[in-house]
Amino acid sequence: MSQSIDALETPCIIVDLDKAEANLKRAQDYADANGVHLRPHIKTHKLPSFARRQVELGAIGITCQKLGEAEVMADAGIEDIFLPYNLIGVEKLHRLRRLAERVKLAVTADSAFVIDGYGRAFADSSLPLVVLVECDTGMGRAGVQTPEEAVTLARRIDATPGLTFGGIMTYPATGKAAEARIWLDTAVAALTAAGLPPRIVSTGGTPDLWHAHETAAATEYRPGTYIYLDRFQVEKGVGTIDDCALTVLTTVVSRPNDNRAIVDAGSKSLTSDLLGMSGYGQLLGYPEAVIAGLSEEHGTIDLSASKEKPAIGERVHILPNHVCPVVNLFDRVHLVSKGRVVRTEVVAARGRVD
Amino acid sequence: MSQSIDALETPCIIVDLDKAEANLKRAQDYADANGVHLRPHIKTHKLPSFARRQVELGAIGITCQKLGEAEVMADAGIEDIFLPYNLIGVEKLHRLRRLAERVKLAVTADSAFVIDGYGRAFADSSLPLVVLVECDTGMGRAGVQTPEEAVTLARRIDATPGLTFGGIMTYPATGKAAEARIWLDTAVAALTAAGLPPRIVSTGGTPDLWHAHETAAATEYRPGTYIYLDRFQVEKGVGTIDDCALTVLTTVVSRPNDNRAIVDAGSKSLTSDLLGMSGYGQLLGYPEAVIAGLSEEHGTIDLSASKEKPAIGERVHILPNHVCPVVNLFDRVHLVSKGRVVRTEVVAARGRVD
Structure with a gap:
């Protein structure tokens, strides 16, 4: 029996299911019509039910920002998770190894330090860990600063037993999608020339969602907030x-x-x-x-x-x-x-x- | 067996017990030396163990900002709780009534609407609910705007079966303790003249903690952050x-x-x-x-x-x-x-x- 909103104690969070569903469908329809693959970021809703719904509607997998989030989503039956974060520390790498044994997993690195940690954790793994290079295409956060650095790290991943080079990833600064596109095109060309063409080029963010198709190099897009939207x-x-x-x-x-x-x-x-x-x-x-x-x-x-x-x-x-x-x-x-x-x-x- | 901090995963919260204890003692010693009663706000630590320690060191009770916090603290054995918030809504008033049956409790109101809600919830209670009038002495948040309004509400509380007028409460704006003092003195005089001398005059806030003794009218002081302190x-x-x-x-x-x-x-x-x-x-x-x-x-x-x-x-x-x-x-x-x-x-x- 459903309850009236009037009976809820405040403050509380109200999610309009019909609007959320419409937002998910609108984005998936746009993606399907434009040949874009969605890999939604679950940091917005943090709910297994919506993660499953996103996959059901056509998402190729999900994105989590923290290992703990990915573990929750794996427990909930999500099978393909991208974790675009530099994971550092013995215990985290243990957890990562365990997680990789139960879901299809990819992570990122933007330094030799992080790559070498992954290498130690996966040296004896029968299934190599997929590692993408994080690229700073204008956000001013983590990520290599130049396409040349991306090539250097891609080579290091490729040369490390237990790891496999998966491609490149960026979180483009809001409204700087154009700069990000040029950066990614240059990096793809440089990696291809180096014999390491990126299988995955991952970008995203809700603010530029409706321009996702303009980034020709991208193979997947990671919007998060689009499910709920907000004032921003x-x-x-x-x-x-x-x-x-x-x-x-x-x-x-x-x-x-x-x-x-x-x-x-x-x-x-x-x-x-x-x-x-x-x-x-x-x-x-x-x-x-x-x-x-x-x-x-x-x-x-x-x-x-x-x-x-x-x-x-x-x-x-x-x-x-x-x-x-x-x-x-x-x-x-x-x-x-x-x-x-x-x-x-x-x-x-x-x-x-x- | 104790663990090294080096083994903790990050990010995490580290609380130095010795520093927290020193902060609690320093404040209690100051309070004892100056005849000030502390009623610490637990919103800072949200931990039963520290609430108990505060009482053990001499606090006359604790302050919680939300009913849910007070319920947790009551479960943990804290026996005297002040909840300086306007509680509105049938379910909250039910919870308040249940809470009042197991701890010594006081709340606040700054409007007839809120007082009347308390009155309905406690009309048939054998133990009257202690209600203080919240006063806006410069913070620009909740609270009556003038001492005259405080008198009007005190009379209403006093006239409501199930309620008892407990006194007045303010959260003084940081650095505006002097204005708050004048306000409180005026209100105490007006209430006394009206035949409703306030038993409790509650003020507080860590920024002005070391000036607590300067507010002669105050019967209790509610610092929160003093246990941990922070950059502010x-x-x-x-x-x-x-x-x-x-x-x-x-x-x-x-x-x-x-x-x-x-x-x-x-x-x-x-x-x-x-x-x-x-x-x-x-x-x-x-x-x-x-x-x-x-x-x-x-x-x-x-x-x-x-x-x-x-x-x-x-x-x-x-x-x-x-x-x-x-x-x-x-x-x-x-x-x-x-x-x-x-x-x-x-x-x-x-x-x-x-």
């Missing part, structure tokens, strides 16, 4: 507010004066992520309201520009700025359809920091 | 970096170029809280390093001003900007003494959003 993705034009599938349901617990409302969602529910925007999320139904400040358990809303103002006790939905870390703050999510709670799921890969 | 509290002069008891242990997973290091702690470990500071924490041992950016699982460190630079694979400690929400991101903390892990505890009150 709406600002980037990936979808509309109405497409956003996840909101934080919260209660107005105080109206200290005419221009201020306090809700029971603070930084422990919404995070302090601004992503360059103004305000800590968007109060739905009150377009002029500004979520001006957050304490851990209080959200302070400036209503001075609002004609309509929510009353004490009113339950309001907030669209988060950045949905992924919000999901990581809640043990459970409520999956709803047409205003009724269809089921409540444990966020199985929440808090998997290592 | 050091900046406020509450303690030194060496007094800070909690760090995030992380591994350098990439050194893409000479001036950049990437660690495996991002916003999912450190939060995006800046609290007006520059950088997302402090890399201990590398004073000129700047934690310039965070993705969810990557911390990007700018080493351009650093003479010494950490190597790939090196394990480094980061002092968080704001320790409370960091604790909320980890399922476990490692409690260490003299470099050895004494025990690992589950953060029992983590994620209690409601």
